[in-house]
Amino acid sequence: MPQTPADQPHHRLVPAPAGRIHLVEQGSGPLVLLVLHQLQALAAAGYRAVALDVRGYGRSSKPGDVAAYRMLDLVADNVAVVDALGEPSAVIVGHDWGATIAATSTLLRPDVFRAVGLLSVPYTPPGGPRPSEVFAGMGGEEEFYVSYFQSPGRAEAEVEPDVRGWLAGFYAALSADTMPAPGAPDPHFVGRGGTLRDRFPADRLPHWLGETELDVFAGEFERTGLTGALNRYRNMDRDWEDLAAHHGAPVAQPSLFVGGALDASTIWLADAIKAYPTTLPGLTSSHVLDGCGHWIQQERPEEVNRLLIDWLGSLDSPDSPGV
Known part of the structure; x- marks a missing residue:
């Protein structure tokens, strides 16, 4: 079937605390905010998929102050994007630093982010040394x-x-x-x-x-x-320092983790994965891909897309732990 203009990726700039955030959106349906690019597969599966450039990247604003890239500001940008898109909430998915940004967004704003997908970098609660x-x-x-x-x-x-x-x-x-x-x-x-x-x-x-x-x-x-x-x-x-009040805090919303067995992040943070029953009590899907490195969505795109889509579909099933 030939694509109509509505099926095509659409670039936008939206206001955010950073100044402006550039994003690309495709599809319609429940909002999935991505700090990575898996647009086409998710749009085809019935989701409004939105990939954004984090502040400092791509066409988004680039504040000059080093402190402007603290996690609290990145979370505020994500909230502003959801608001600018006219949605009350979103599922958020990220890779590497994007995974940490996504997890922290979900921790701090459970009213906005109803579920979180983490690729390559496991969740570790704030705190520690x-x-x-x-x-x-x-x-x-x-x-x-x-x-x-x-x-x-x-x-x-x-x-x-x-x-x-x-x-x-x-x-x-x-x-x-x-x-x-x-x-x-x-x-x-x-x-x-x-x-x-x-x-x-x-x-x-x-x-x-x-x-x-x-x-x-x-x-x-x-x-x-x-x-x-x-x-x-x-x-x-x-x-x-900013997250001191959340030291040790779990992320309770439904969550997904996918990592590569050969990725240093998965290997070094093996104890964090073992701690998921405590740190990610809403975890509904966890996978470590044999023979895969750090760039899982590029190295194994079909498998990662399938895992994402299956997990997203489970969020609204009758057996879902709820959002």
């Missing part, structure tokens, strides 16, 4: 990438002279078919006096990433720069 101290203690003489990202301008100086080449290596380093072999130097750490790129695979792309698609990703980051994205890492201690 101060994040900067935890990450500074990782790696021994090597420096963990999160600590490496803390000083404004430092990581930018590595990435921005060759955004396309850096992104290619970064995507390859965390994809199952191109990641370094077991026992090779870990690309999540920086050797003394080195850079992250030193440990990225060279001259090979993962199976899911073509040259044209890489050009699009690189073009966006060349236009915007990396500072907005990196400022998210530079707010973890602020988030820890």
Whole structure:
């Protein structure tokens, strides 16, 4: 059946605390807010799928203050998007930092976000030791990438002279078919006096990433720069302080988790996954995909789409725990 204009993705800019948030929406039905791109499959399944550029990315506003990228502000942006779309509530789904943003949005605004899908990064409740101290203690003489990202301008100086080449290596380093072999130097750490790129695979792309698609990703980051994205890492201690009243708090709404068995996030946070009966009491679907790395929605798109759609369909079934 040929597509009508209503079936096509539609770009919009909506007002938000960031200034403006750029989003793409497709389809009609219950609202699913995505901090990732799975539009076509969800729209075809009967959902109003909306993918947004988080502040600092793409065509959304890019505040200059590092503190403007704290979690409370990102949650406020998500709430503003739902309001601008004229909906009372939404299901929210995110990958990597998007998963943490989605989980925190659901924790802080259960009146707006009725369910949450987490891809690749497990939920860990706010609290525990101060994040900067935890990450500074990782790696021994090597420096963990999160600590490496803390000083404004430092990581930018590595990435921005060759955004396309850096992104290619970064995507390859965390994809199952191109990641370094077991026992090779870990690309999540920086050797003394080195850079992250030193440990990225060279001259090979993962199976899911073509040259044209890489050009699009690189073009966006060349236009915007990396500072907005990196400022998210530079707010973890602020988030820890801002969310002090929620330390240890579970997310009670219905939830989904999908991770890759070869992803460092799944491996390092295995205890967080084991704690889901306490931290995600509304968990209705949890999956770890064998032989899959970090970029699960690109590495295994059909499987991830099926899991998302099945889970979304279960939310309104008679056996659902309720929203």
